[in-house]
Amino acid sequence: MDMLAIIIIVIATISAIGFKIYLFKRIRRWMDQDLIKVLAEGDADKKIFLTQMHLQLISAKTPRNKLHEALTEHAKHYSTTLK
Numbered sequence: 001m002d003m004l005a006i007i008i009i010v011i012a013t014i015s016a017i018g019f020k021i022y023l024f025k026r027i028r029r030w031m032d033q034d035l036i037k038v039l040a041e042g043d044a045d046k047k048i049f050l051t052q053m054h055l056q057l058i059s060a061k062t063p064r065n066k067l068h069e070a071l072t073e074h075a076k077h078y079s080t081t082l083k
Contacts, residue, residue: 028064035068039075049078 036054040047053074057067 032067035071039071046075046078050075 032054036047036050039050050071054067054071057070062070
């Protein structure tokens with residue numbers, strides 16, 4: 001193989017990996033927003049509250065596998081305390 005073929009393969013591979021990472025992060029963001037939407041149950045104030053809690057959990061570096069549980073607990077807390 002000549003040098004041009006190797007460069008093309010490297011660039012294509014790096015582009016594919018970059019696109020996969022971008023798509024993975026985008027899908028996770030969509031899943032989080034869908035979860036917030038479901039937990040809010042059509043209540044706009046609750047959705048805002050859960051979005052803020054989500055941002056706090058992300059900034060606190062909550063593990064991904066605990067994020068769903070934490071948002072569910074915040075949704076329960078909102079419905080019993082803040083309403």
